[in-house]
Amino acid sequence: MNKIYDYLIIGAGPAGMAGAIEASKAALSVLVLDQASSAGGQIYRNLGQTKPQQAFVLGNDYLAGRPLLAEFMAANCDYKPQAQVWHIETHEQGFIVSALINGESTTYVASHLLLAHGAMERPMAIPGWHKPGVMTAGAGQILLKSSGLLPKEVILAGSGPLLLLLAQQYRAGGVTIKALLDTTPKANYWRALPWLVAGLTTPKQLIKGLWLTLAQRIKVPYITGVSDLQITGEHSACGVRYTVAGTVHNIACEVIMLHQGLISETQMGQLLGCSQRWSDVKQCWHTQVGAAGQTSVAKIQVAGDAGAVGGGYVAQLQGRIAGLTRAHNAGKIQTRQSKVRLIWLKLRVKQLNWAQGLVERLYQPAKWLSKPSGCTIVCRCEQVSAATITSIASAGCAGVNQLKGFTRAGMGPCQGRQCGLNMGYLVANAQNRPMSKVQPLSVRPPLSPISLGQLAKGTDW
Amino acid sequence: MTDSLFSCLIENPLQCTVVVNNVEHQVPAQLSVAGALLYLGHRQVRQHSVSGEARAPFCHMGVCFECLVTINKGQQQRACLQQVMPNMRIDTVTKELTQ
Structure with a gap:
């Protein structure tokens, strides 16, 4: 029989790493399974191996993940990179998690789960988005983080903070940005205005965001009010066509990056029967998560963007809350100090999530794109x-x-x-x-494709 | 294969030999397989099994399955999730299994 872990964490991004740190500090046996080849998640992807030139282009917010990464690497927990979880079953002792590692299916048993697998980019289905040359802005940033690759020239299109951040990073890397086509509806600015009050509770982020927006507007060909966006080119992308105020424009470019915000990945939560909720503000489905990361299913917690998109810092705090709560419930820590810390962390997350309301309303996807x-x-x-x-x-x-x-x-x-x-x-x-x-698509195992050969290799019956 | 639309910003990177469609190439060792294909100028990595249209890496985070290639004879591998390894054999897919 396999070892039964006290806490199995899926994902080694900020939420998963923080959860593992807190739980292992409390002497729980922890296993972290992560799809990527190194820890950090998408936000801190490849941070441990990053080269100076990459660090310069990616900026300080990326490098700010270093202490967390170091703390995680020093934590007393088991960590399996390149582990693709393809199934989770409930079991009398908890959960049986099946993961594909090195082309072989391996099973792990755990009494409690923390889902911290993060978010994905909101699909932006415009005409021609399937053609070679089109990728997501997140993809562009991952290429930069993991491989140090930059496009020679690019068009960025859509809306959201990531698009602006990528523009900033590409400028630092000397990329020719032929245009940044902003699809943010003008009405969003008015809708978001009252939420400026919420934004003011995190003044540092607000100033950073304003600065990022202004800098791109001044330094790249920034076009607002874009609609009817489509990719031109027959077999691969040759450029974009779009409309501004009733006039059609064309720009030629062979690399086009699209983005319209992030949405939570819900597949694992759905598979496990955690109840799901549609959010009109976030315009996506997400797993219902309580303040301590608890879901509708006992012994399953969710932290970070997997529950609701709030960014890397909130994810880290939520991971800590989840790990600490698990340790408290297991009777491993009972100190007053840790209880106070837990309350403080929850309050901080509440405040940050409230402030996030500004970004959510400002960058709500344009109706025509849905x-x-x-x-x-x-x-x-x-x-x-x-x-x-x-x-x-x-x-x-x-x-x-x-x-x-x-x-x-x-x-x-x-x-x-x-x-x-x-x-x-x-x-x-x-x-x-x-x-x-309209109920979301139902989820069935395997969560990612697995061949019969891989399945057979890992069985021990 | 054409001129690459991407360049690597790392100066004098450690090189790694990979074999793409039976041709040896030197690529920076930190590249993902998908990154290596883009770096070498591959605009497309496979043909779609339904329409036969060209497809290329899209999400680079394992979600979209657009970058499926054959790696060391293992079919339908996501090129974005693996880093290049010395003498790795990478084959882009021009004819899908389902045909």
Whole structure:
């Protein structure tokens, strides 16, 4: 029989690392499984191996992850990189977690789980987004962090802080930014204005954000009020076409990076039966998470962007809260000092999440971007167009899960991660239903593809 | 393969030999497989199994499965999740298994 861990953490980003640090300090046996080859998550990807030139371009916020990373690497916990969790089963002693490591399926048993697998980028289904040359802004930043690669010239399009940060980093790296096409609807500025009060509670971040926005507006060809964005080029991207105030423009460029914010990854929570909630503000589904990271299922906690997108710092605090709470509940720490610390951490997260309300409203995705139409590909894996999905939704299809059966949308290897949200929007639009009433795609194991050979190699029956 | 749209900002990086579609190349050792393909000027890494259209790495974080290539004879590997290794064999996919 396998060793039974007290705490199994999925993901080694800021939330997972912090959770592991706190729980292992309290002498719990901790195992961290992470998909990447080194710890840090996407925000601190490759931080441990970063070269000086990369550090210069990526900036201080990236390097600020170093103490956390060092603390994690020194923590007394088991850590498995390049471990792709493909299934979790409930078991009388807790959970059996199956992960693919080095081409072999391995199982681990744990009494408690912390899901800290982070977020993904909101799919931006515009015409031609599936063509070579188009990638996400997050992808651009990961290429820079992990490989030190920069595009020679690029168009950045969409909205959100990451797009602005990437523009800043690319400028520092000498990349020619041919245009930054901002799709943020003008109405968002008015909607966000009252939330400036919330933003003022974190003045440092507010000033940083304003500075980042202003600097890009001055230093790159910054075009606001962009709509009807599409990728031009037949087999691969040759440029973009867009509309500003009724006038159509074209810009040529072979690398285009899209971004419209982040959404929580919900697949693991859904698989485990944790209840899900639609957020109108965040415009995405997320697992319902309490102040101590608890979910609707006993012994499962969620921390960081996996529960609700709040950024790296909030994720770290939530990870600490989750780990400390686990240690308290296990009776490993009972000091007054740690109880006070826990209360303080929770208050700080509350405040930061409130301040986050400003960013959420300011960068809410444009409505036209959630209504792909015509031959725009919605499901990239199975090549299903928006028109196909809309016609079936209009014919009275019961929801996205039935739509999947009719069209194969959501059946490909990404398992609906890239198309699920837009399928939901199209059903909601066609049937005049609120998104909260259109159930998300159901999740089944395996969470990521695994071959029979890999499965057989790891069995010990 | 054409001129690369990407360049590496690291000066004098440690080099690593990889074999892409039976041709040996030197690439910076810190690259991911997907990064190496972009660096070497591959605009596309596979043909879509349904439409036959060209596809290239999209999310670089293991979500989208657009960068599936053959690595050391293992088929359908996500190129974005693996770092290049000395003498790694990488084959881009021009004809999918399902055909």
